[in-house]
Amino acid sequence: MVIVVVAIYAWSEFTRTVRPLTDVEPDFTTDAVALIAEFEANETEADKKYHNKIIVVNGMVKSVDELENTFSIALGDTNNMSSVRCVLDSNLVSAAAGIRRGQVIAIKGAITGFKKDDTGLLGSDVELNRCVIE
Amino acid sequence: MRYRIKAKDMQQRNFVVTVILVLSVTFVSAQDKFFTKNGRISFVSKGNIETITANHKSVTCVLDSKTGVIQFSVLMRGFEFRKALMQEHFNENYVESDKYPRSEFRGQIVNNSAVDYSKDGVYEVKVKGKLTIHGVTREIENDGKITIKGGKPHAASTLVISLSDYKINIPGIHRDNINNTVTITIDCPMEPLKS
Numbered sequence: 566m567v568i569v570v571v572a573i574y575a576w577s578e579f580t581r582t583v584r585p586l587t588d589v590e591p592d593f594t595t596d597a598v599a600l601i602a603e604f605e606a607n608e609t610e611a612d613k614k615y616h617n618k619i620i621v622v623n624g625m626v627k628s629v630d631e632l633e634n635t636f637s638i639a640l641g642d643t644n645n646m647s648s649v650r651c652v653l654d655s656n657l658v659s660a661a662a663g664i665r666r667g668q669v670i671a672i673k674g675a676i677t678g679f680k681k682d683d684t685g686l687l688g689s690d691v692e693l694n695r696c697v698i699e
Numbered sequence: 700m701r702y703r704i705k706a707k708d709m710q711q712r713n714f715v716v717t718v719i720l721v722l723s724v725t726f727v728s729a730q731d732k733f734f735t736k737n738g739r740i741s742f743v744s745k746g747n748i749e750t751i752t753a754n755h756k757s758v759t760c761v762l763d764s765k766t767g768v769i770q771f772s773v774l775m776r777g778f779e780f781r782k783a784l785m786q787e788h789f790n791e792n793y794v795e796s797d798k799y800p801r802s803e804f805r806g807q808i809v810n811n812s813a814v815d816y817s818k819d820g821v822y823e824v825k826v827k828g829k830l831t832i833h834g835v836t837r838e839i840e841n842d843g844k845i846t847i848k849g850g851k852p853h854a855a856s857t858l859v860i861s862l863s864d865y866k867i868n869i870p871g872i873h874r875d876n877i878n879n880t881v882t883i884t885i886d887c888p889m890e891p892l893k894s
Contacts, residue, residue, distance in 0.1 A: 637736070637757065652777075694756070
């Protein structure tokens with residue numbers, strides 16, 4: 566009996582797929598400009614705080630990029646090169662239709678880290694993936 | 700009076716010529732650099748039990764067409780797997796994303812003069828530089844392709860790396876499932892960098 570239970574558990578773990586975030590409660594809700602400022606002020610502390618967290622970010626759309634049906638939305642201040650960059654969940658891309666630059670939206674996603682710009686040309690980014698539009 | 704008008708005309712003409720020159724120099728220098736923040740990297744590991752694949756959709760790439768200097772960078776936590784457990788093992792046990800959150804390549808297109816960035820076409824290139832994964836930096840050389848379409852370059856390459864070269868240890872229990880050799884595919888369509 567114990568062996569069967571262990572085997573079922575092991576199999577379910579082995580085949581467990583990454584969950585869509587649609588119904589997942591966020592750990593934090595914040596604003597894009599504030600989130601960028603937090604990482605720029607102290608990357609180590611911000612990394613610790615948001616490590617493996619699900620976050621809802623409110624902000625102005627700076628750009629919507631589409632590449633082979635993958636949508637990436639940049640949120641933040643249009644006068645600042647730095648952004649919160651959100652890659653939409655590939656199963657939920659239809660939600661990106663109609664989103665335009667300048668629109669204020671909320672996006673929920675899994676935070677993957679801070680990519681500090683070391684070229685001085687591109688701006689730094691807080692990156693999120695598996696994103697859904699709230 | 701006529702001389703004064705002529706002198707004024709000349710001044711205006713000189714001003715217009717200067718403005719055109721400054722604008723064209725700015726335009727040319729802006730067109731030298733290209734970038735993307737939405738490039739793709741995927742990797743495949745063919746183990747005895749199953750094939751593991753992962754995709755990354757937020758690759759940053761910057762290319763200076765004048766010098767051939769090219770740079771890629773990714774956040775390791777951004778790799779997406781189909782299976783949750785694989786993603787967890789990848790980040791926690793293999794590449795240790797907390798310790799080494801970023802991987803990058805900094806290098807140079809060796810035969811950059813063979814690429815005509817102003818002419819549509821597919822150009823075979825050789826790239827040489829330093830690849831850093833898991834905190835280990837190694838000198839690599841690889842073939843790639845630059846495709847120019849409508850004045851925009853698209854960088855693509857496939858390279859094969861050994862996990863052991865980058866001190867990525869696979870525990871014994873998973874060695875049948877994860878091959879030490881991993882094939883990485885890079886695909887980065889770029890836009891002009893507007894400065």
